[in-house]
Amino acid sequence: MTELQLKSLKVHPYRRPAIDKGYANQSLHIDIGTDAVEIRPVDQRMKDVFVGGKGFDLWLLWLAVNEKTRWDSPENGVCVSSGPMGGTPGYPGSGKSIVTTISPLTGIPVDSNVGGYFGPYLKFAGFDALCVTGDAEGEKVVFIDGIDEKIEIFDAPGLADDAYALSAALTEHFGQGKPVDISVVSTGSGARHTRWGCLNFTWYDTKRRRARYKQAGRGGIGTVFAQKGIKALVVRWGHVSLDTNHPADKDALRSVAKLHSKEIVELDPKQNRMAKVGTTHLVPIMNAHDCLPVHNFRYGSHPGGNNLGEETYEHIFDPGFDGCWRGCTVACAHGVRDFVPMTGPYQGQRVFVDGPEYETIAGCGSNLGIFDPYTVLELNFYCDAYGLDTISVGTGIAFVMECYEAGVIDTSHTEGLELHFGNRLAALELLHQMGRGEGFGRIVGQGIRRMKQIFAERFGADPAFLADIGMESKGLEFSEYMTKESLAQQGGYGLTLKGPQHDEAWLIFLDMVHNFMPTFDQKAEALHWFPMFRTWFSLCGLCKLPWNDIVPADNRETPEPAKVVKHVQWYAEYFSAVTGRQVGADDLIVMSEKVYNFQRIFNLRMGGGRRADDTIPYRAMGPVTEAEYLSRQERYDGQLVAVWQESIEGLSTAEKVALLRRHREAQYEKLKDAVYQRRGWTADGIPTLATARRLGIDFPEVVAVLEQHGVTE
Amino acid sequence: MVRIGDELEISWTEGMTVGDLVDRVPGGRDCAAVRVNGRIVARPNFHRTPVPDGAQVYLVPMIVGG
Numbered sequence: 001m002t003e004l005q006l007k008s009l010k011v012h013p014y015r016r017p018a019i020d021k022g023y024a025n026q027s028l029h030i031d032i033g034t035d036a037v038e039i040r041p042v043d044q045r046m047k048d049v050f051v052g053g054k055g056f057d058l059w060l061l062w063l064a065v066n067e068k069t070r071w072d073s074p075e076n077g078v079c080v081s082s083g084p085m086g087g088t089p090g091y092p093g094s095g096k097s098i099v100t101t102i103s104p105l106t107g108i109p110v111d112s113n114v115g116g117y118f119g120p121y122l123k124f125a126g127f128d129a130l131c132v133t134g135d136a137e138g139e140k141v142v143f144i145d146g147i148d149e150k151i152e153i154f155d156a157p158g159l160a161d162d163a164y165a166l167s168a169a170l171t172e173h174f175g176q177g178k179p180v181d182i183s184v185v186s187t188g189s190g191a192r193h194t195r196w197g198c199l200n201f202t203w204y205d206t207k208r209r210r211a212r213y214k215q216a217g218r219g220g221i222g223t224v225f226a227q228k229g230i231k232a233l234v235v236r237w238g239h240v241s242l243d244t245n246h247p248a249d250k251d252a253l254r255s256v257a258k259l260h261s262k263e264i265v266e267l268d269p270k271q272n273r274m275a276k277v278g279t280t281h282l283v284p285i286m287n288a289h290d291c292l293p294v295h296n297f298r299y300g301s302h303p304g305g306n307n308l309g310e311e312t313y314e315h316i317f318d319p320g321f322d323g324c325w326r327g328c329t330v331a332c333a334h335g336v337r338d339f340v341p342m343t344g345p346y347q348g349q350r351v352f353v354d355g356p357e358y359e360t361i362a363g364c365g366s367n368l369g370i371f372d373p374y375t376v377l378e379l380n381f382y383c384d385a386y387g388l389d390t391i392s393v394g395t396g397i398a399f400v401m402e403c404y405e406a407g408v409i410d411t412s413h414t415e416g417l418e419l420h421f422g423n424r425l426a427a428l429e430l431l432h433q434m435g436r437g438e439g440f441g442r443i444v445g446q447g448i449r450r451m452k453q454i455f456a457e458r459f460g461a462d463p464a465f466l467a468d469i470g471m472e473s474k475g476l477e478f479s480e481y482m483t484k485e486s487l488a489q490q491g492g493y494g495l496t497l498k499g500p501q502h503d504e505a506w507l508i509f510l511d512m513v514h515n516f517m518p519t520f521d522q523k524a525e526a527l528h529w530f531p532m533f534r535t536w537f538s539l540c541g542l543c544k545l546p547w548n549d550i551v552p553a554d555n556r557e558t559p560e561p562a563k564v565v566k567h568v569q570w571y572a573e574y575f576s577a578v579t580g581r582q583v584g585a586d587d588l589i590v591m592s593e594k595v596y597n598f599q600r601i602f603n604l605r606m607g608g609g610r611r612a613d614d615t616i617p618y619r620a621m622g623p624v625t626e627a628e629y630l631s632r633q634e635r636y637d638g639q640l641v642a643v644w645q646e647s648i649e650g651l652s653t654a655e656k657v658a659l660l661r662r663h664r665e666a667q668y669e670k671l672k673d674a675v676y677q678r679r680g681w682t683a684d685g686i687p688t689l690a691t692a693r694r695l696g697i698d699f700p701e702v703v704a705v706l707e708q709h710g711v712t713e
Numbered sequence: 714m715v716r717i718g719d720e721l722e723i724s725w726t727e728g729m730t731v732g733d734l735v736d737r738v739p740g741g742r743d744c745a746a747v748r749v750n751g752r753i754v755a756r757p758n759f760h761r762t763p764v765p766d767g768a769q770v771y772l773v774p775m776i777v778g779g
Contacts, residue, residue, distance in 0.1 A: 270771040290757075311752070556743055
């Protein structure tokens, strides 16, 4: 056992309940400041309304905070939950944890769905959800030992400052010779110095004999974690089988799990090959369709883009089975062995890199004008080790690079860094500055929304230009898809709960390539159904990749191929088999609607959640600059004439940019109207009282929030 | 001969492109991408990508991931 300086502050013994139909039926509450430990029951109403996962997290967070709570208030919580199906081995994608907190970027709840073993182990240790509040003096480690039935809190000075070393040390220390029994949640030094902190969730890779990790990346959850003085959360659990969740109908569960698992094994090698290449197959496809962000979302393709795709990374990834939960046949969590960074604290040492995935490649690669796959690996490695979100880092540095090239900032502001697109060493140095809390990196790590303010107020930049090119909405940086030619995907980013993250609605291909939703009503319907169904995965402890990234051979013959209805039906059967609650496909949507609308009202309670909050920068809708317009002139000229019946004879490029903008902005506002109506919201984007009543979320405190904002019908 | 999926075979012609191929295959027009001998070809490149004789082609049905 590794000798670590851990001083026990508190031991709280408990009796582990038997898991019943996917639930432990209790939640764990820890005040990290006072070391108080409390176990509360999870009642039937909580299960009926919130299901689990993100639903449980949001409810516990709602109870913990008030309308004045900020991200760094002691009462803000970091909540973690899996869900009733979380921890099922053999059904693909069933090991997810969902984390929520009040975000330091947005001021409203953020949620993140992450792999690794923590959530399932937490439940098997006896807790459907964990909520950590309070602020510690110094740094503490929380150890939830489901085998020896105790919760122990340690004072933990002097531990490693980066997640890479810390995860390994804690896994070895607490594993007691069985490291596979351990999952660690931690962040890194970058989380302390920026608002982009992520959490790393581990699992132990028995083949490679090392702790691996996946990231709960979005919204600065790691920043809250670090601010509270939580050094790490550690959970210990042992054997897992199909019985561990004590499903209501084990035979039905085994049957549907086998069907889905077998189909993936058969079809993935013929489709996206995620078991070999992860999500890197998306890079060449996005590049070809003009959807791969290049140079801060100015362009959608680049000749170097294919250097960053599957044909490269397949040869770099360490071959092997890479599931982030037991028995998942998608097995997309690839990594690179023996990578040697050229910079930073691990310079010259061999390390293992977990990733990269598509988002990291596009954000830290093409969007920065970097087309060297090894630099992307290095950015990926250090983002994880420093506890930083690769998406916000990528989109944030892209914004800075455009500002630099446009002359908005110069080396006097960047403390000497020449932040041209493609400057790999400058991008890496900026990242190291965020890790160290030094230099220009401290400003960049505040996020695009705050950078816009700083650049305007201190550096004299034009706020309107910054608003157009700063790719954030609600304060969260955009994930990595070019949306200019897909109105539905603009809505998929703007009309979200937490900010522009594609996990809520990824409609870009259905809209732009397949033209499945040509009318506003069809787009609105899609922006209702898809966010609801995608939400459902985060209620249940599931990954959504098995739903629609491997598609049945006969899917195109079904009435609604975009929904992959065969799989939706399997998920209904899966839910029924575990929980004993008999549901059909439509019931899954209603489950999500309850939580989705609750979260929107939660946003309202925290000062967001209205129409104005769904604004997106014009760069997401169309060309901001003349150079962008001219790069796709045939397309834009054609649309002005054919779609908008404009006469463009004699117009300058600047006039055409303005004309196109007027039409596209109006279109986005029209989309908002259609979507709000479909979702049962007011024209200001607030769920109506009738919607809250229909969904059974009209608790007195919810109704009070609606009434405070003038919604009484 | 070109093999489409596991069951369908169609005759190969000189100069055949992926675009020619997907026009002749059920569901081909719905595809955003195909794999030709394992390599991804996205729709914008269909008509400029030749299909070699004896190729194994899989239709990548619908990209709805992310």
